[in-house]
Amino acid sequence: xxxxxxxxxxxxxxxxxxxxxxxxxxxxxxxxxxxxxxxxxxxxxxxxxxxxxxxxxxxxxxxxxxxxxxxxxxxxxxxxxxxxxxxxxxxxxxxxxxxxxxxxxxxxxxxxxxxxxxxxxxxxxxxxxxxxxxxxxxxxxxxxxxxxxxxxxxxxxxxxxxxxxxxxxxxxxxxxxxxxxxxxxxxxxxxxxxxxxxxxxxxxxxxxxxxxxxxxxxxxxxxxxxxxxxxxxxxxxxxxxxxxxxxxxxxxx
Amino acid sequence: xxxxxxxxxxxxxxxxxxxxxxxxxxxxxxxxxxxxxxxxxxxxxxxxxxxxxxxxxxxxxxxxxxxxxxxxxxxxxxxxxxxxxxxxxxxxxxxxxxxxxxxxxxxxxxxxxxxxxxxxxxxxxxxxxxxxxxxxxxxxxxxxxxxxxxxxxxxxxxxxxxxxxxxxxxxxxxxxxxxxxxxxxxxxxxxxxxxxxxxxxxxxxxxxxxxxxxxxxxxxxxxxxxxxxxxxxxxxxxxxxxxxxxxxxxxxxxxxxxxxxxxxxxxxxxxxx
Numbered sequence: 001x002x003x004x005x006x007x008x009x010x011x012x013x014x015x016x017x018x019x020x021x022x023x024x025x026x027x028x029x030x031x032x033x034x035x036x037x038x039x040x041x042x043x044x045x046x047x048x049x050x051x052x053x054x055x056x057x058x059x060x061x062x063x064x065x066x067x068x069x070x071x072x073x074x075x076x077x078x079x080x081x082x083x084x085x086x087x088x089x090x091x092x093x094x095x096x097x098x099x100x101x102x103x104x105x106x107x108x109x110x111x112x113x114x115x116x117x118x119x120x121x122x123x124x125x126x127x128x129x130x131x132x133x134x135x136x137x138x139x140x141x142x143x144x145x146x147x148x149x150x151x152x153x154x155x156x157x158x159x160x161x162x163x164x165x166x167x168x169x170x171x172x173x174x175x176x177x178x179x180x181x182x183x184x185x186x187x188x189x190x191x192x193x194x195x196x197x198x199x200x201x202x203x204x205x206x207x208x209x210x211x212x213x214x215x216x217x218x219x220x221x222x223x224x225x226x227x228x229x230x231x232x233x234x235x236x237x238x239x240x241x242x243x244x245x246x247x248x249x250x251x252x253x
Numbered sequence: 254x255x256x257x258x259x260x261x262x263x264x265x266x267x268x269x270x271x272x273x274x275x276x277x278x279x280x281x282x283x284x285x286x287x288x289x290x291x292x293x294x295x296x297x298x299x300x301x302x303x304x305x306x307x308x309x310x311x312x313x314x315x316x317x318x319x320x321x322x323x324x325x326x327x328x329x330x331x332x333x334x335x336x337x338x339x340x341x342x343x344x345x346x347x348x349x350x351x352x353x354x355x356x357x358x359x360x361x362x363x364x365x366x367x368x369x370x371x372x373x374x375x376x377x378x379x380x381x382x383x384x385x386x387x388x389x390x391x392x393x394x395x396x397x398x399x400x401x402x403x404x405x406x407x408x409x410x411x412x413x414x415x416x417x418x419x420x421x422x423x424x425x426x427x428x429x430x431x432x433x434x435x436x437x438x439x440x441x442x443x444x445x446x447x448x449x450x451x452x453x454x455x456x457x458x459x460x461x462x463x464x465x466x467x468x469x470x471x472x473x474x475x476x477x478x479x480x481x482x483x484x485x486x487x488x489x490x491x492x493x494x495x496x497x498x499x500x501x502x503x504x505x506x507x508x509x510x511x512x513x514x515x516x517x518x519x520x521x522x523x524x525x526x
Contacts, residue, residue, distance in 0.1 A: 057429050084435035094430035098448050111444060112435030160435055 005033030007066070008164050008195045009054065014063035016046075016053055023049045025219035027063070031164060031212075034193040038206035038227070041216035042242060047199035048091070050216070051166045054197070055088045068163060084112050087157030091169040093149045095141040101128060101152045102137040108160050127155040131185050147178030154185050164195040171202060183209075203246060207231055215239045307495045314487045314496040321483035322503045325469045328401050328479070329507075332469075333462055335405045340412030345442075347413065348420055361413070368410035374471050377403040381475040400472030408465050415457050419450035456518045463508045463515070470504070480504070 007030045014027040023046045031037045039047050052058045054065055056072065056079040065073045072082045095104050102124045109120035128137055131151040141149050150170055157165055167186065171179045183205050190196065190209050200206055206213055206227060213230040215223045215238070223230055223239045234240050292298060346354060347361040368376070380403040385394045393399055423446045431441035473482035480503055484496035 052429075055433055057432060080432075080435065080437050083432055086433075088433040090426065090430060090433075092426060094426040096427065096430065096445055096449075098452065107431075107444060108434030108436065111440050156434060 007031070008033050008035075008068060009197065010064075010066040010069075011050075011054070012064045012066075014050070014053060014065065015061045016049060016058065017061055022219055024053070024060070027216075027219075027221055029197075029214055029221060029224075031195055031197050033195055035211045036190050036194075036196040036198060036209050037212045037214060038210035039197060039199040039214050039216055040201070040203070040206060040230075040242075045216045046219050047216055048168050051088065051168050051197065051199055055086050055166055056082055057088075080112075084108075084160060085163045087160060087162035087165040089150070089153050089157045089165065089167045089170050091172050093141070093146070093153045093173070095149055095153055095156070097141050100138045100140055101133060101144065101148075104141070104152055105156045105159050108156065113160055123159060124155075127159055128152070130188075131155050132181065145178060146174045147181045150174065150182045151185050154182070154189075158189065158194075164197065165189065167196060167198045167200070169199050169201060171200070171205075201246075203231060203243070215242065217242065304492075305494045305498055307493055310491060310493045310495040311499055314484070314491075315499045317487065318480050318484050318496055318499045319503060321478050322480035322500070324397070324477060324479045325466075325504075326507070328397065328404075328469050328472065329462075329466050332401050332404050332408070332465060335401075336408045336412050336461075336465070337458075339405060339409035341416055343409060343413035344416035344420065347417060365410045365413055368406050369414070371407075373404070373407045373468055374474070376407050377471045377474060379403075380406070381472075396475035397472065397477045400475050400477065404465060404468060404472070408461060408468075411461050412458060415454050415461065416450065419454035420446055422453055423449045456515050459511055459515045459518065463511045466508050466511065467504050470500075 009029075009031040011027050011029040014024050015022070016024040027046075027050060029037070039050070041047055049058060053060045053073075060073055063073070064071050067082065067085060071077070095101075096107065099107065102121070105124040105127055106120040109115040109123060110117065115123070125134075125137060128134060131154060133148060133151055133155070136144060136148065136152075141152070144152065150173075154170070170186070171182050174182060179202070183202065186196070186198070186205075187209055198206070198210065208227075210227055212224060213227050214221045215230060215234075215236075217238045223234060223236045229235075230239065231243065234243060295301075343361045343364060346357045347365070349358060377400055381396055381399045384392055384399055393402070420442075427445050427449065428441050431445040432438070436444065469479065470481035473479055473485070476482070478486075480500045481497075484500040487496040488494055
């Protein structure tokens with residue numbers, strides 16, 4: 001595992017509202033090179049919105065996001081160029097149903113990164129094999145299990161050699177027995193030093209993989225630190241309440 | 254005894270199936286037989302058979318009507334290809350969000366409203382007789398071309414709305430995912446949204462084509478010798494409607510196969526069982 005380096009993603013005072021509803025109320029967060037930051041918090045606390053704002057799929061109201069020191073939330077910045085430097089994996093996979101697994105992985109390579117068909121094909125096959133999907137290249141998403149689909153989605157996001165990967169609750173839509181194979185894929189990326197911001201409900205996974213855990217509550221990061229600090233010895237009442245409720249749910253399962 | 258019960262269930266299923274078939278057969282005989290009896294015993298049937306279903310007239314007129322029908326086939330093939338393209342362009346303009354395309358977007362809304370709202374037969378009249386009356390150089394004067402243009406304008410308005418509905422039915426997450434892998438908005442539309450939209454709307458598109466294939470007969474009011482007009486001419490000479498029945502059979506020969514393709518695309522629910 002590589003040691004964390006300089007900041008790749010820096011979020012300063014991000015705010016975002018939908019009409020009257022304030023979803024993000026001033027988020028400050030830094031993700032360093034090779035670092036995995038787990039974003040935890042209740043459903044509706046703004047985790048997905050934050051990731052979508054970073055990938056410029058939503059426009060923030062105020063604040064700045066820096067990628068490798070450059071501001072990317074300036075209206076003058078071309079969002080397409082920014083998205084080509086980031087990878088986003090969706091909770092519901094969002095694979096392209098009319099394309100095969102291989103074509104899903106190749107599309108960005110071919111059209112966004114200008115790779116030749118042969119290059120994109122070779123890289124696509126290599127990535128699918130890496131995530132345990134050798135032999136499934138020509139399958140359409142609806143012939144794959146949820147876990148396989150999400151691994152294709154991870155390969156697709158990774159194919160563009162992103163500076164950072166944004167993972168949006170990538171196991172939440174999966175049957176419990178399929179969660180492990182997707183987490184293994186994320187673990188594999190972490191081992192190789194991928195910089196990641198991971199919105200997750202998997203506390204044990206956050207503890208294992210993340211270098212930092214940030215707890216998002218009502219649009220603010222109320223507590224942040226190492227997994228041991230935040231998950232074992234939380235300082236704030238909100239964090240304790242959240243973790244207690246969460247443990248209750250986990251145990252009742 | 255699960256084995257006995259299984260045999261019993263299968264026997265019951267067979268009985269039910271057989272009874273269903275018997276009921277279907279009986280109701281067909283009653284309804285179709287009743288209708289046939291009603292028509293065949295009606296007081297005017299001998300005259301109707303003579304003027305509509307005269308085998309001699311059918312034999313003599315069919316080759317001419319069929320030859321004229323070839324013009325219908327050519328018109329609807331060309332029109333369908335043009336409609337696919339024009340409809341798509343209108344739909345894409347209407348979907349676009351760029352401020353630069355605002356005037357085009359407004360035009361596309363007006364175009365769809367007007368051309369979908371005017372009866373096709375009026376459009377054929379207005380374009381077929383109105384355009385040559387302008388006496389402008391370079392504008393087509395051939396009634397076949399003008400009639401085809403009228404049909405293309407009318408049906409493209411419908412087809413544009415079909416495309417638009419298809420694009421709107423593709424989940425927003427697809428566009429998000431396409432942008433997330435680094436595609437531009439245009440590439441996302443071209444490679445991700447449109448292919449899914451077109452697949453989804455191909456049954457209603459073909460359905461519009463079934464309607465178009467018979468509406469080609471409307472061009473006859475401009476004079477070209479297509480199947481309906483040829484049949485009318487023979488009818489007027491012989492005072493016998495059988496040539497029109499021949500023309501009807503020719504239209505069915507193309508519309509029914511198209512309808513079956515629609516059924517197949519729409520899945521097993523559409524088919525008659």
